[in-house]
Amino acid sequence: MSPTLFPALPQLFAAAVTAEDPASRFIRLLTVFLLAMWVGFEVITKVPQRLHTPLTSGSNAISGITVVGALVVAGALSTATSTLLGLAAVVLAMINVAGGFVVTHRMLEMFNPKKK
């Protein structure tokens, strides 16, 4: 491939590896957001009505993913305020995560006849 055919290519690559500007960061996250919403719609419309309660509590548990943010911001030990708020967030998010998964599991156990 001759460099004259794509003269801008090296510059383009160079631009891509340098730090991302805020707008493209936003667009990148927005891309992820919209595609994940789409996947969500596709997958969740296939869940039967009978399993809507486990779906609610299971998705509830997954919304506790904010624990990841809580851990990072608390562990950074940036300011006393941010550390304390972050730690409180870790506790709350973990209640959400653990509670959500345990409740969902309990419910699904009931849907499946016990092995005797």
Add this chain to the structure above:
Amino acid sequence: MSSQAWINLAYLTASMLFIMAFKLLTGPRTAVKGTYLGALGMAIAIIAACCEKPIALSVAERGLWPLVMLASAGVIGGVIGAVMAIRYPMTGMPQMVALLNGFGGAASVLVAGAELSSTCNLAFCDNAKQAATAAASLAPWTQFAIATALTGLIGAVTFWGSLVAFGKLEELPQFKKAWTNPNRHWINLGLAAATLLLIWGFCANPDRTILYWLLVIAGSALGITLTLPIGGADMPVVICLLNSYSGLAAAAAGFVIDNAVLVIAGSLVGASGLILTAIMCQAMNRSLLGVLFGGLGTTTAANADDVYAGKVKSASAEEIAMVLEGASRVVIVPGYGLAVAQAQHAVRELANALEKRGTTVEYAIHPVAGRMPGHMNVLLAEADIPYEKLREMDDINPTFPETDVAIVIGANDVVNPAARTDPKSPIAGMPILDVDKAKTVVVVKRSLSPGFAGIPNPLFAADNALMYFADGKKAILDLTNALQ
């Protein structure tokens, strides 16, 4: 590969596992696997988070204690959550889910608040070395500020909305009466205006953390005033909506801290909540705005006395048992009254007695029966009623003409044929279970009092209907005894 790349790969794995978890929720057996995969994904994401650069730097600087601190906070939360989930009775699931949901929303508010505090600290520090970092963190201000503001707002609405929903579902005395202040629309409007002003102000001056917390307060007030007027039967919609919000709050927090796994998991939950909200609204024949701001329409319904006058036939347990003895196919229609009366085990006994006689017994589940999506399924599953016997509305409606006896327990509006026949009825067009088409309908109910829609039910006066006035649980037990 850099360590950040490994961390991102771990986040990607977690995201795929979350999608798998939802995908496996198509059947009760695979769903169990799905829960494990979801939990595994969460564990991977948590471990990856603990390897993130800010934490690694703190560990390099101060030894292991930051990790110990994080782990103890995590364990405390995890134990509280697990104990709550194990202890809480199965019948209280709607309020349990509401409460957990609220915690997730609150966590997102705090994450954004903490991130704001640390970013502001970096940005306005005199230290020259940190000033360089400050320039980098100042650059994305506007997007950062919008995302932070949205996280604070949605998270606060989720938290307080969920607490109010919890209070209502738990039937705490303070929440017994729906809040019907005539000025509530103006209060909501004022709060919404204040919220918008605060968002605008905060985005213009993101260094004023006080504006963020004021926004959180406004969002909290909004969460309360929006949820308070909503009545019991609309709770499934509220639960779904709050669930969706908690996901969106997590996704917004992902924008704040630039983390894709938060965005992916959050939007999956957001999508799930929105779909469920749409399904619930459709099943009640209401618009979402109507549920949030309306209360039921004021269409004039037929007068109760005209509908029931002299036509309601009451029957005793023995009479009904005689009808049941000749039945070859019985369909049980549970409603919220069944949950209130805790009659699910009694229903199971009745079904056992009937099945022993060779009768086919099935259950017809209306999508909005109960206080959360799928509430009746969980309740009946608790009484060991096989999953295969729980039939969805569209599935079972065509079979009612071949049904000998339909037993309606604690349900009213979802079996009201006026939805089909009376275009002026407030529930006109709402999809219902066609129990009136069964050869005989037995309605177990305490009195002729109307359901949530506040309208009389012509079913009770139909020629093929027998009313059995009693408390749900006792009624079913007596019926079972009479049958044996």
